[in-house]
Amino acid sequence: MVATRLVAAYMALSSAATVLAIPLAHRSSTKVNAPEIDRLPSPPSLSRLTETYQDASDTMELPSHISTNDDEPFNLTSPHQSGGQEYIVLFDPDHEEQPEISSVLNKIGLKFSDPDVNHVFHNSRFRGFSGKMKSHCIDALNGMGHVKHVEPVLPVSNQAFRSRPGSTWGLQRISQLNKVSGDTSKMDFTYNFDDAGLLGKGVDIYVLDSGLNIDHQAFGGRAKMGFSKDGPNDLNANSDGSGHGTHAAGIAAGSMVGVASAANVIGVKILGASGSGTSADAVKGLDYVIKQHDQRKKEPGFVGSVASLSWSLPSRSPVVDQIINSAIDAGIHVSVAAGNRGDDACKATPSANGGAGSDGNGGKAVTVGSINPNDVVSDFSNTGQCVDVYAPGEGIISTWIGSDNAVNTLAGTSMACPFVTGLMAYLIARDSRLAQSPALMKETLTSASILKSKLPQGPGSSADLGPLLNNGAWGEASSSSKKVDVTSKINSGTSQRVNITSAAWVPTFVNETESSA
DSSP: OHHHHHHHHHHHHHHHHHHHTSOGGGOOSBOOOOOSTTOOOOOOOHHHHHHHOOOOTTOSSSOTTOOOOTTSOOOSSSOOOSOOEEEEEEEOTTSSOOOOHHHHHHHTTOOTTOTTEEEEEESSSOEEEEEEEOHHHHHHHHTOTTEEEEEEOOOOOOOOOEEEEEEOHHHHHTTSSSOOOSOTTSBOEEEEEOGGGTTTTTOEEEEEESOOOTTOGGGTTOEEEEEETTOGGGOSTTOOSSSHHHHHHHHHHOTTTOSSTTSEEEEEEOBOTTSOBOHHHHHHHHHHHHHHHHHHTTSTTOOOEEEEEOOOOSSOOHHHHHHHHHHHHTTOEEEEEOOSSSSBGGGSTTGGGSTTOTTSSOOSSEEEEEEOTTSOBOTTOOBSTTOOEEEEOSSEEEEOSSSSSBEEEEOSHHHHHHHHHHHHHHHHHHOGGGTTOHHHHHHHHHHTOBOOSOOOOOTTOOSOOOOBOOOSOOSOOOOOOOOEEEEEEOTTSOEEEEEEOOOTTOOBOOBOOOOOO
16 A cells, blocks of 8 residues: 555656646746745655655545645645745636646645635636745746746735826816816816826927927926927027927926926927928927937836927928828827817828828827817817817916926917827826837827717817817816915016916916917
């Protein structure tokens, strides 16, 4: 009888050794390699196996030649060492061998009653267990063909959103389900956000516009000029002669007024002080962005790239269209303004590169139309099948030129576009899978949006106007409670009293409506 058991034990050990020899490269599973520090060098001796082998007449689940006696388990590898990291082990439901859970535990020196076994999974869909194990157990499990996953336990966090009071109505609108109420000329609103991505930290936002007031306090040292159509001597805080680029950049990434308030901001000047430029300058700017993106990808700490295009050509430009799509193919996320003509966005570049595309085959860029605080599409906003999403575009407060703390209020799809720019950076920092997939980003933006039914129609189209931008926060936001009155001058020379939160850099308000894009 002892000889029979000795032979059976020896055959079991030989079988286990065969299983352990299967190359891991041939398995499609998520198994992990354990550290070398606590490996045990050798299996138990054959005499030890004969000593621990006992009758199994009262054992559940296991074949008759293996025992789960709780006093002295039958161990085919090294003796279990108590402690270690907790792992989840799942069996392969498609494997030809379907061992009992106790059998697998037994092979790594564990039993159901062992304190290192935290839970056993046994249902109609999956089987396995979780427990604390060291490297010798992980090695053994990784060598078992019927084990599909050996994965360290990961932390789970809730998806609670943080709130930032003293924000603009646009920020509150993209971070709640219902439309806003209150005086939209005040910074008396609340921005809700999930800070898991640290508000776009590390993402590079390229603002292709009129330049950038890089010294503005709202950028906190995160802004720089990268390219100017006027040459290298223009790469400074005075590069923006119109304020349009600085305003757009603030919406995308400024503190208090921006969506991704921790992202890097790079000014790419393609427009002059009058707000105009040429398609050749646009091509130069895009060339710079692609080169920088390719270079940054090689650098440690690179997170992702977003390009913001708050401008429009008078018609379609196949050259610019091709270059925009080339930038997207390179992994750069591109948001573009729908345009301010109250017309079909498919008629002009770059807006024709968004939505379903002018040919109906799907545009690669994300084209953004404008709504007002009543969730009505702005009278000036272009619409149609080339528009992906709508964002706040009227009465938008953001950063300005002339000092390091100036702000301005503008309206236009140029203001709606950087809300999407900022949200792209926000999402990239939260989910690295989006960084190199503009197509997945586009799908994510539209699927996370709200108001799936038709919004009120603008004058330019009878098409379904699509969804309203949202960052995933659907809860009602509260208003800011701490405010100060600030008296300032506007362009006409008269004074205007506005009520805003006590941010150090926001004393100057100017009301203006932009008309170019």
